[in-house]
Amino acid sequence: MPSIMTETMRFDDPRLAELDGFSVTVDAERQRADIVLDRPPYNVVSMAQRDQLRLVFEALDGDGRVRVIVVSGTGAHFSSGGNIRGFLEASPEHVAHLAWNIAAPARCSKPVIAANRGYCFGVGFELSLACDFRIASDTTLYALPEQKLGQIPGSGGSARLQKMVGITRTKDIVMRSKRITGQQAHDWGIATEVVADAELESAVDALVEELIAFSPLAQRTAKTLLNDTDDATLSVAIELEGHCYSRLRSSDDFREGVTAFHEKRAPNFTGR
Template identity: 80%
Template sequence: MTQLTHPAQTLLEHLDGFSVQIDAARERADIVLHRPPYNIISMAQRDQLRLVFESLDENPAVRVIVLRAQGEHFSSGGDIKGFLEASPEHVSKLAWNIAAPARCSKPVIAANRGYCFGVGFEISLACDFRLVTETTRYALPEQKLGQIPGSGGSARLQKMVGITRTKDIVMRSRRISGLQAHEWGVATECVPDAELEAATDRLVDELRAFSPIAQRTAKKLLNDTEDATLTVAIELEGHCYSRLRSSDDFREGVEAFHGKRNPNFIGS
């Protein structure tokens, strides 16, 4: 019998610059960047982060994923020297790896404080929710290196804030504060720095209270229809709604509503 092997078997043996913590009781997984002081993200780390998101997506004990960092800065960006050493084939996978939070079917929260530059900003943009503080600084500084964002940053940002603001950020390598990011619709919530962890906990618990199957459906629908026409988006929304009508969770939600009690969703 042929013995099958895969690079992922060894890639996840020693995580590079981050750790994974799973709290089964709270149905929560934390991906924690910890390469002090600036949590620079290496080329190998990008591959590992993708695989970790894919693994957590398949883990039934996890309902919500949090991407956060140790220290005062989320991440100052990628390993600059690593770009010159990487092969063209590897570099071509940058955007695919960093898009892993968006492809993940479960809600993903980015908790951003301090510097959130380059790939740190790009992977946060690929998450569903971004919590920031008054210390947060977002930036895509690649123009200073004679480059452009290469992991989806300018494309995702333009969808959120439009071409004028995106050119201002990308072409001038301009930093924006957490408060400005919230005002522009880039960040979900802006809280005092000391309250970031508590705000993250609250959002995790809020998301856990909803039906897992309804949340997976909503995330995929919104992602898939971002570039669709209004007519197509409404049509797809109707199909998704119709499918959920036969779910156990929808029946439970309706019965709980009429029974004036909290629903007990099971994800089917």
């Protein structure tokens, strides 16, 4: 349940004066921000909403009160996808930015969790794939159905999916517009965890609590390193890992972690 410290986020950017189809709240006490897709019943994502989601992730990345960001949907479905008519109305220049906007969770330095239930189709799936963790309920159905419209995924879906599950399974999902369950997504390594629908929020809460107990500096470093070395050779990845490890050795958080370990107490990380 939200704490009494939860407040609706206010943004200085005039482009975020009125949010299109979603809300943003910050719980400073729990060091958590929630982005909730809110265009029931299916939480269809508009073209303008994609631009705003990018701006919101950038704003939350710079908000010192926030350690973890959670993306969820109102009601029984995360999102059935984008506003189909909007693709025909959007300019080529706007369409060219779709993948950049939806990749905002991956670029964000903080951990991002997608809480998925019900339909998670099209851009809803692509947005979830750009997050660091996907917690699926047993009602979740994932799909990239663009082939049914004579199109292909345009916001990074097929590319991210192929990195996760390989070309054979990606072709099975993309070229057949195939729906897969949350359990199958977990079995294939797409979903981090699958839980009963009634337990989705508590599972997400538990993951948030787990993540904020770690050093924010080490978390940012790990996320950046893993993202940057995803398509690197093994030798390059090991070299970069070594450089990151070396830099963290001089941090206050590492010193605090070692001290707390020897004193048999919980560490008090500050992100420095």
